[in-house]
Amino acid sequence: MPDEFVxxxxxxxRFWSRIMKEHSLFLRLGFRxxxxxxxxxxxxxxxxxxxxxRRAHEFTVNTDPQTIxxxxxxxxxxxxxxxxxxxxxxxxxxxxxxPGATNFPLLVDHVSREANYFRNRLEELNSGTLEPLHDxxxxxxxxxxxxxxxxxxFIGHLLxxxxxxxxxxxxxxxxxxxxxxxxxxxxxxxxxxxxxIPLLSQFVDENRVSVESLRDFKxxxxxxxxxxxxxxxxxxxxxxxxxxxxxxxxxILDMFERSLSGIKVNKREILF
Ligand SMILES: [Fe+2]
Ligand SMILES: [Fe+2]
Numbered sequence: 001m002p003d004e005f006v007x008x009x010x011x012x013x014r015f016w017s018r019i020m021k022e023h024s025l026f027l028r029l030g031f032r033x034x035x036x037x038x039x040x041x042x043x044x045x046x047x048x049x050x051x052x053x054r055r056a057h058e059f060t061v062n063t064d065p066q067t068i069x070x071x072x073x074x075x076x077x078x079x080x081x082x083x084x085x086x087x088x089x090x091x092x093x094x095x096x097x098x099p100g101a102t103n104f105p106l107l108v109d110h111v112s113r114e115a116n117y118f119r120n121r122l123e124e125l126n127s128g129t130l131e132p133l134h135d136x137x138x139x140x141x142x143x144x145x146x147x148x149x150x151x152x153x154f155i156g157h158l159l160x161x162x163x164x165x166x167x168x169x170x171x172x173x174x175x176x177x178x179x180x181x182x183x184x185x186x187x188x189x190x191x192x193x194x195x196x197i198p199l200l201s202q203f204v205d206e207n208r209v210s211v212e213s214l215r216d217f218k219x220x221x222x223x224x225x226x227x228x229x230x231x232x233x234x235x236x237x238x239x240x241x242x243x244x245x246x247x248x249x250x251x252i253l254d255m256f257e258r259s260l261s262g263i264k265v266n267k268r269e270i271l272f
Pocket of ligand 1: 023
């Protein structure tokens with residue numbers, strides 16, 4: 001029987017280390033040629049997370065849990081460092097110290113939030129304190145809905161302005177996800193009274209419908225960019241990256257849906 005802790009740890013590290021590696025590449029591409037120090041730092045992070053990703057694929061579900069626990073804390077340390085690097089870059093941009101660099105402040109903030117999320121997951125895994133389901137459902141949705149809303153905004157701003165139809169669609173997704181995120185924050189504020197099974201399962205269902213359609217839009221955009229059929233300054237890897245993050249959110253929503261439908265309690269009871 002594979003250890004649940006090992007299975008979940010490997011899944012998180014395999015997914016997020018690739019994401020961190022790609023963030024390093026995107027940040028590097030957005031620096032100016034003269035920012036050699038920042039470019040070198042980004043290159044180091046790219047190599048660091050590439051190595052972590054490779055090692056995460058070498059371990060198996062039968063690896064000793066203690067080995068994975070040590071690996072997790074090493075990765076946690078790397079995630080903390082890349083988070084600090086991203087916040088430093090954000091500070092430089094906001095103080096107008098990198099004029100002409102091409103990473104949006106919201107993008108740098110966004111990738112730092114993803115690093116922080118990764119770091120929290122590793123902490124929870126190692127300390128064995130995963131959030132209870134009814135809290136996880138709200139918190140993961142607040143986090144990922146904002147991530148999805150940001151993605152729609154990045155796509156809208158990095159497409160060529162002459163791609164009017166696609167820019168319009170991206171703007172609609174941005175508004176849709178802003179609204180869903182505020183709904184999630186409302187539900188969060190009504191805790192714990194809002195944590196009933198009917199409310200949570202409606203919340204998950206409604207979000208899933210929108211994430212599926214954003215995922216399809218991203219997939220189309222990715223394919224069009226790869227085939228050079230549309231005008232944009234979106235790196236093909238960035239298009240694929242945001243598509244994979246939508247798939248990740250859907251995977252989490254599916255897990256919530258399965259857990260909710262598996263709970264056999266009076267449906268009007270609050271989930272304490
Ligand atoms: Fe990302
Ligand atoms: Fe993202």
